[in-house]
Amino acid sequence: MPTDSPSTRARELWEGLAGVPVSFPPSGGVRVVVSPESGLCPPGWTGVVVLDGSAIVTAPSEGTAAVVRDALSGRRADAEAIRDALPTAGVLGPAVLAYLSPEGFRPAAASATVERLPGHHQALRALEGAAGREDADEASLDDITSPAFVVRERGEVVAAAGYRTWPRRTAHLSVLTAPVARGRGLGRRTASAAVAHALGAGLLPQWRARPAASRRVAAALGFEELGAQLSVEIVPGSPG
Incomplete structure (x- = not known):
């Protein structure tokens, strides 16, 4: 994938906004990290970004990360499937992300x-x-x-x-x-x-x-x- 393609640049954007070192896993994978200062979501929430069939997820605490990992074990990297699998008290989205060259x-x-x-x-x-x-x-x-x-x-x-x-x-x-x-x-x-x-x-x-x-x-x-x-x-x- 070209280093200046919209897909590559979008991945770099959201990996940076995650607030801690993280990268999108291979296609179909979901990677969960703890990041209290995540830019993927409001403070105290869990943020999910799916790009090209893989997902990064930020959780505000170790306890929440454990809940998320357990709920998403074996799940595909799909925003709606991830939303439906999690025990939610509030939800924003999913919103589609589109890019342009x-x-x-x-x-x-x-x-x-x-x-x-x-x-x-x-x-x-x-x-x-x-x-x-x-x-x-x-x-x-x-x-x-x-x-x-x-x-x-x-x-x-x-x-x-x-x-x-x-x-x-x-x-x-x-x-x-x-x-x-x-x-x-x-x-x-x-x-x-x-x-x-x-x-x-x-x-x-x-x-x-x-x-x-x-x-x-x-x-x-x-x-x-x-x-x-x-x-x-x-x-x-x-x-x-």
Whole structure:
């Protein structure tokens, strides 16, 4: 596998975020490590990342790691199968992880004028309000470190995209479209502009999504789904 391929770069990203030395095992394997400071999940939770058919799992303590290892013994490296095998008090995901190479990029046709705004612009907060809390939280536009690429209609921003710079020169994409403007390709158009900006800076575009509509936009731009991320809160006192 080329050292600069999206798959290799994605593995290096998540291995670094694990917070302790760990590497993805051979295909089909699951590797569990203890990492209280893991970047794979919220504090105190268990984080799971599956890439190319293998998984790394971080647990916040030795006791939790023992529970996880016991539950996952003999299990395949599949995010949904891992989720179903664990004794969970809370779950986030799984969300699909998709990546893009410069050669695979399929820019959107210029069907709408895309404007560039500062990432903290108030118009983005208005868009989040129109989209609703659930969709706004999913998109996380308030986290972007890049410019925002937006489409306006009647003076109001109805679609926006940008990215947050992550470690290992990764660009984590955020895309949001107002409910009244969906289904017309505006999300794809703004996302295309954000992706072009990230690739121009030599970054690896990363698309993390659960909704099918978001995954379709990513696929249309050339993103390849390589795995998934999952965060699990293990039931307290589960036997190890």
